[in-house]
Amino acid sequence: MADLFADHDLAPPPAPDAPLADRLRPKQLDEVVGQEHLTGPDGAIGRMVAAGRLSSVILWGPPGTGKTSIARLLADAVGLRFVAISAVFSGVADLKRAFAEARDHARSGRRTLLFVDEIHRFNRAQQDGFLPYVEDGTVTLIGATTENPSFELNAALLSRAQVLILHRLDAAALNKLLDRAEAEVGRPLPLTAEARDALVASADGDGRFLLNQVETLYSVELAEPLDARGLSSFLQRRVPVYDKDREGHYNLISALHKSIRGSDPQAALYYLARMLTAGEEPLYVLRRLVRAAVEDVGLADPQALQQCLLAKDAYDFLGSPEGELAIAQACLYLATAPKSNSAYAAQKAAWKCARETGSLMPPMNIVNAPTKLMRDAGYGQGYEYDHDAEGGFSGADYWPDDLPPQTFYTPTDRGHEKRVAERIAWWEEMRNAKRR
Incomplete structure (x- = not known):
C-alpha cells in the first residue's frame, strides 16, 4: 500500500533487509509482469510513454497485480514528480496539501503525478474535489481501485480519466516472480516441483501475496524441500495440490460448472470432491456455485440462489470438514434443478441496449x-x-x-x-x- 503522503523523488532504494516484495519492485515498465496488454508497445500505457504524454488514469484490478508499481514507473518514464497517498488513511487536509504542493511545483515547471491508492474509498464529495486540479493540469491523477469504477467513482471523474483494467497474474507471471525471488535471495525455493505449482495456484493471481509466502519459506532452514502437503502444513493454509500437467484449478472449476449446467449431479459431485480434497478454498467454490445459480438455473428455480447463500452461511458456521456437506448439498441442488439462462441472456441484452441508447429520458x-x-x-x-x-x-x-x-x-x-x-x-x- 502507498504511504499516507510520500514524494518518491526523494525515496532511497529498498534496504537489503527490506521485505522481499519491496526489493523486487520493478525498476522499469518492461519488468512489470502479467500486464503486457497495457505496458507493451501497443498497450495504452506503452503508447503514452512513447508519446511522452500521460493522461489521468484509473487502474482497476485485483490486489497484487502491480498498480502501485505501474504508477511509480509512469512518473519516472515521463519525468513527473511522484506523490502517493492512500484513501484509507488520508483526509481532506492531506488532499489540500497535496494539491497546494503540486501547484507550487507546477510554477517552477515540474508537474506532479498524484497516485491515490484505494481511490474508491473517497466519498463522492471528496472525489469531486479532484476535478479542478485534474482539469487545469495541476496534477495528473493515477487512481488505483479493486472495485468496479462504474459503481464506485463519480461519472464526472470517470469522464476525465481513462480506465485501464489489470489482469490477475497468471501462472507464467507468478513463476517469473518466483524466479526473480530465487535470484534475489541466491538460492532455490525449498519446494518440490509439485509444491511450487501448488504455491503458485494458492496465490490466486496476487503477486504480493505470493512473495510474502516466499519470504516466509526463506525465513527458516528446512532439512529437505517441502512437498505440497508439507507446504500446506508449513504455511497453515490449505494449498491446492494439482497435477504437474496443470489439470488443476481452472480446469476443475470449469468442469464443475459445466457438469452442473449439464444436469449431471454425479459428475458435479466428483469435481467438487476433486477440488475440496485437493485443498481448494471452499469459499472459492461457493462463489462459483452462486454464479451457476444465477447464470444457469436462474428463475427456473429461484430457490437455487438461496440454497447457495445458505450453504455459505452453514460453512462459515461449521467450518471444515462438517461445513463441506452444505457445499455438496448446494452443488447437488444446482445440478438437479431445472435450468434457464434467460435471466443471464436478458441482462446482457439490456446492458447492450443501455450502452447503445445513451441517456434517454x-x-x-x-x-x-x-x-x-x-x-x-x-x-x-x-x-x-x-x-x-x-x-x-x-x-x-x-x-x-x-x-x-x-x-x-x-x-x-x-x-x-x-x-x-x-x-x-x-x-x-x-x-x-x-x-x-
Whole structure:
C-alpha cells in the first residue's frame, strides 16, 4: 500500500533487509509482469510513454497485480514528480496539501503525478474535489481501485480519466516472480516441483501475496524441500495440490460448472470432491456455485440462489470438514434443478441496449415529481397507479419516447419460469387490448 503522503523523488532504494516484495519492485515498465496488454508497445500505457504524454488514469484490478508499481514507473518514464497517498488513511487536509504542493511545483515547471491508492474509498464529495486540479493540469491523477469504477467513482471523474483494467497474474507471471525471488535471495525455493505449482495456484493471481509466502519459506532452514502437503502444513493454509500437467484449478472449476449446467449431479459431485480434497478454498467454490445459480438455473428455480447463500452461511458456521456437506448439498441442488439462462441472456441484452441508447429520458408520466415546479412542468402527469387498476395492471407504456418496447427476457417453459411465462403472456395480452 502507498504511504499516507510520500514524494518518491526523494525515496532511497529498498534496504537489503527490506521485505522481499519491496526489493523486487520493478525498476522499469518492461519488468512489470502479467500486464503486457497495457505496458507493451501497443498497450495504452506503452503508447503514452512513447508519446511522452500521460493522461489521468484509473487502474482497476485485483490486489497484487502491480498498480502501485505501474504508477511509480509512469512518473519516472515521463519525468513527473511522484506523490502517493492512500484513501484509507488520508483526509481532506492531506488532499489540500497535496494539491497546494503540486501547484507550487507546477510554477517552477515540474508537474506532479498524484497516485491515490484505494481511490474508491473517497466519498463522492471528496472525489469531486479532484476535478479542478485534474482539469487545469495541476496534477495528473493515477487512481488505483479493486472495485468496479462504474459503481464506485463519480461519472464526472470517470469522464476525465481513462480506465485501464489489470489482469490477475497468471501462472507464467507468478513463476517469473518466483524466479526473480530465487535470484534475489541466491538460492532455490525449498519446494518440490509439485509444491511450487501448488504455491503458485494458492496465490490466486496476487503477486504480493505470493512473495510474502516466499519470504516466509526463506525465513527458516528446512532439512529437505517441502512437498505440497508439507507446504500446506508449513504455511497453515490449505494449498491446492494439482497435477504437474496443470489439470488443476481452472480446469476443475470449469468442469464443475459445466457438469452442473449439464444436469449431471454425479459428475458435479466428483469435481467438487476433486477440488475440496485437493485443498481448494471452499469459499472459492461457493462463489462459483452462486454464479451457476444465477447464470444457469436462474428463475427456473429461484430457490437455487438461496440454497447457495445458505450453504455459505452453514460453512462459515461449521467450518471444515462438517461445513463441506452444505457445499455438496448446494452443488447437488444446482445440478438437479431445472435450468434457464434467460435471466443471464436478458441482462446482457439490456446492458447492450443501455450502452447503445445513451441517456434517454423516461416518459414524463413515470418520472419523479417532488416539487411543485416539476409538477407544473408536467413531471408525473398522467401516471396510472397499477394497484388501483382492474386486476392490479394498468398496461401503461414505460419506455422512453424514442425507444420502442424491447424484449430482453424470454422465460423458458421449465420449472418456475413456466408460470412466469404465463403471467408475462397474460400481461402482454392486456397491453395489446388496451392499445386497440
